[in-house]
Amino acid sequence: MTGGARAGILRGMDRGDAVDPARGNRVDPKAKWLVAEGADAPALSRSVPIAKALDDAMIALYQKRRAADARQRLSDALLLPGWEGNMNVKWLRRLKLVEAPAMSYYESRTYAPILPSGKAYQFYFLQEVSLHHPPVAGADAEGAGFYEISGIAYSGDGRISKVMVSADAGQSWAQAALHEPVLSKAFTRFRVPWSWNGGPAVLQSRAWDEAGNAQPTRAQSSRCGGRLRKCRRSPPSRASTTTA
Secondary structure: OOOOOOOOOEEEEEOHHHHOHHHOOOOOOOOOEEEEEEOOOOOOEEEEEHHHHHHOOEEEEEEOOEEOOHHHOOOOEEEOOOOOHHHOEOOEEEEEEEOOOOOOHHHHOOOOOEOOOOOEOOOOOOOEEEEEOOOOOOOOOOOOEEEEEEEEEEEOOOOEEEEEEEOEOOOOOEEOEEOOOOOOOOOEEEEEEEEEOOOOOEEEEEEEEOOOOEOOOHHHHHOOOOOHHHHOOOOOOOOEEEEO
């Protein structure tokens, strides 16, 4: 499992309008976090660093050209571009500036995976992911020959800088070509030619972004309970592997 994605055109209000002191707002300089409370049945609340709100956060009011409504689950939603989807708060009811994370129910229970060390991992936001398709889309390879390995890569922390692909379980790697345009926090298609000898092959792909974050291998991720970024400065991500 690597999660899901959706595409859409959203319009709304820049969240910085409410929390940016440079825009005339009275904000306590001690405030470093923003607590967003939803009006849904679970009253979901998430803690967001105020730096993100001042960067590119927005409140979605319209999807395409019509006002968002409850059926779309995007009515007055706090959207945090590039961050994991569970950080977006639907049916936004209240924003509160605080000095530290709220440690809300869901932050303490649902979004706090337990690491092998026994400690809980909290407040991870970003991810880099690369996904590759089978060499022959919708069908099995019919024998030795030349094929193309292609897929998409994504980072929540900027542009994809490179994607490496392996056909021998990570013993050797080849750099894939990226399709233009390569945009920040957007899907980037990649492709690389592959000469298959007809024998067993394990295909893997890894993505890097312009901030220096690297998608871990599955083995690296498993050593940290599937949350490799606990072992380094970046939040968690997942590796992509296919056996041919």
